[in-house]
Amino acid sequence: RTAKALEEAYRRIERMNYALIDARAAAEDARRLKAEFAANISHELRTPLSLIIGFSETMANAPETYGDFRWPPSLRADVEQIYRASCHLSSLVDDILDLSALEVRRLGLSVEEVSVHDVLSEAVSIVAELFRAKGLYLQVEVEPGVPHVHIDRTRIRQVLLNLLNNASRFTLEGGVTVRARRAGREVEIAVADTGIGIAPQDVPKVFEEFRQVDGSTRREHGGTGLGVPLSKRLVELHGGRMWLESTPGKGTTFYFTLPLSQAQGLPAHYTRGSGAPGAAENYRRTVLCVEPDPWLMRMLRRQIDRYDLIVAERPEEVHDLVQRHQPVALMVNSPGGDPVAGLEVWAETVPPGLPVIGYVLKGALGEARRLGAEGYLVKPIARSELLNALKQVAPEARDVLVVDDDPEFVELVCRYLQTHGNEWRLRKAYSGEEALERMRQRPPDLVFLDLSMPRMDGIGVLSAMRSEPGLVRVPVIVISAREYPEGDVRQGGRLLVLRRAEELLAADTVNCLRAILDALPRPDPVRPGPSPGLPATPTG
Template sequence: LTLSLVVGTTIFATLIAALASASQYGALEIASNAVRESQQRLEQLRTNRGELNRTIRMLDLTTARLERANAELYRARRLAEEAQRFKDELAARISHELRTPLNLILGFSETIAFSPEAYGERLPASYRRDVLDIHRVGRHMLSLLEDILDLARLQAGRLGLYIEEVDLCQVIETAVEIVRPLIASKHLALGVQLADSAVIAAVDQARIRQVVLNLLSNAARFTSRGGVTVRLDASDDEAVISVQDTGPGIAPESLGRAFEEFRQVDGSPRRPHDGAGLGLAISKDLVELHGGRMWVESQVGVGSTFYFSLPLSDSARISHLTAPTSPGAGSHVPPAVLALNTQHYDLASLLRRHLRHYQVIPLTSWGRAAKHARQGDVRALIVAGPLPENATPLGMPILSCSFSQLDAPTALPDGVARLEKPLSLEAVKQTLGDVDPPARRVLIVSEYAEIGRVLTRMVSALLGPSAEIAQALDLATALERYETTRPDVIFVDLDTTQEEIGACTIDLLLEHRDAPHHGAIVAMAWGAEGGPLRGGPLTLSSDQGLSLSDYMRTIEAILDVTYPVATDAPAASAAPGRPTERPG
């Protein structure tokens, strides 16, 4: 029994020892595994930290590159703005330098060809043909110059539109009558398909007529047989005008170049049709300024049809303010601003060119502002000029702005007539015909002797050899000859480099002329092209007022534009951080 007990005890102890040893080995294995996992995690953390450091360095490098790129873009934008201003001023100066000699060429050639009696004898037929060619080429050069100036003004966003409600049928009929002789001279058929009733649209009548004339003239020039057809189709919101010809047509690969500047479908120097390739580009821009679009359809050997559309109603202009019912791409609708113009320039056209994140709705009266303020997402009313005296509250911010122009046409006093250049016999004849009693004594005031000479020839041809014509090159001579000759009409040239000539002469003549002798004053000047626009005083008001944060953000935005961040190296990175777009 004792032996059995000893053996049992030994076996039990052995089992206990074995179990204890197994537990120690298990604990050691668990601890060893934990150590290995910790080492692995530590290594993974070291790896992740290295990758994070590399990522941070890459982000720093990318940020630095973006800052440099933004600084370069900022400097490039400033340079582009300076270049645009230089181009505007250069266009204005060159236009003056070119149009002055063209005025002389056209004036003398027209007088020589159509009023040779002003020179005392008639020209031989061969001379007259040459002079007529000079006059024709001069008119073409003037037309080309006007196209270039129109293009420059369109690109700069400062082409003024004179919006009024007109009948598009009458606009088309006027253009057709102008181009009818050209089409008849080529023995082409002319078709006119207009609506039975008036189609009223708020447009610039002269500019839309210019577009129709461009299309009709192009169709006539490129068509040698068949005919030209102009058509007007109107719906409730839109009018579509088309000009179809039976010319050679345009190849599909050339359709994309049809509206490019200085490009023609046939660009070879031996092409049979002249032109600078500006008419369609200008026409397209003019149509888009009115809120329309222009496109072309053509088939080689069959002919081409050019279309352009114009909105007909206020609802058509703001229908695109209503958000689409289905979500998805294209569902974003830009906010809108209302534009009320009381100045010479077309405010809506200027805003459309420069407010790229807003839609612009032109207005003709303050009363319509309240109506449109309740339609769509309209943020503000922008007024060119002073606010109306009896303006009713609109419940939205109102911006009152003004524009000035270095070469803007001078505002003439009451009773002073305007004679636009280039001078023509017909225009001078009409001006003299408006003088009562009929003019016999004429005074011409211009610092350019050549202008005086060409006008002297025209007046002599119109009034006959008995007319008394005096000329003055400066203010003192003008006042002296005004007192001695007592002219019935005084022509004053406003295009001058002398401060005391031009508008100042008119003011002094108005002071010197007495009641018994009331000579008519005629100011001679080019049309209202002018130079680059400059902004004037800007006033912001609101019926409810602005919150302090909005008020300060407005001040900050104005300061950002007025005092831009310097573009030198230390401050270059600050330029991109400036706010570039403000929520309305």
């Protein structure tokens, strides 16, 4: 009887464990689908938003493009309001995308050594006019001796801007003080306002996504409830913490910390193998990278954020970079597809004990540059960016072909060009095949070419141009998506090569294998079947 009762208990525990596995998998799927849905919707919103921003900026800043008639001041003011509101909506879409990326763990960091004072000053300078317009003071106090930190400069500036904008909305008199000091092995930053404050029972709501302290539709101060939760997640991604202290009627202070990654007085790129005394375990190590594609390089920096990645452009500069940064390895991308052949030239430039890692990643932008593209633009494109690229690549161009499968975007590029004079011969193509046909009829002075098009994409157009004598010298400015995520990398290699002139120790080999295994994605959980003839064993 006891054995039967134990067997029944085992079966119940087994069923409960299976139910827990199913529930956890369902919860993970729901979280992932929610984040991906928000990201997809946000991407769909971004395309028309970029057009609204582009056209309204042109109407507000270059109304002469639309003719010689005089714009009424009220109409111009309305257009400027459309432009400002569109920019605001675009920033909200960016916040949703960032939160979605954090949810699915796809938001990496591009880490660099940064002065805390510089980051604070940059953020304060951006919002200074807003505070002046409201009659509020805005000041910065940095404690002497605050060390540099290794952070994603853009993301921490985003955190500060969110907190400063939040403070400006809830402060009617007085102002805001931004302070920074060293607190043990961290740098502590505080944004203190003299605003209305937050009641103790409402403090937890501040860090909840899409929540407002005043959740009514008639709330006075506006906002979406995204800024502070996103800021908290970005700080935690850096290994820091965020909290607040508030007194109703007197003001609120938001605090966040950034961990120090190295001790005072040692080189920024010191590595454990350099022999300096007192080496700490959390020094940031350096890797030299041979990566010609700037957007692939950006992706690598965001995803391999525990290391400082230093670009080596020519073999002759590797020796000096090794002496200066003491890297743990040299990584070489071989987009041609053969990482073994790609290592030969670079392996001869490094000390015998330095590992050289060959890999294959093919980015569309790097492929375009290899095929002769002379410039690149990233959507959404500002009018000044397009005109600067034109000035650098083909300042004398007048016959311009714009190639994109989105007719509205083609029209926007043409409108941008028309703000720079009326002597253009503008031609349009909405597919790769149509672009080649128009170029063969009459080679243009310059081509703006979108990389992402159905059927024949921008790479196919470039390849065809470089094989035709009449088109091989036509300058091309390629246009790519706003972000360059891992999903847009065209192809990875099936071979990862590790080479070192000295023989690898067994421990080195095992460490490399462990690092590669740690990086592999986890498989979905599989429900095991009970062994026949044996009582089910509980799993925990």
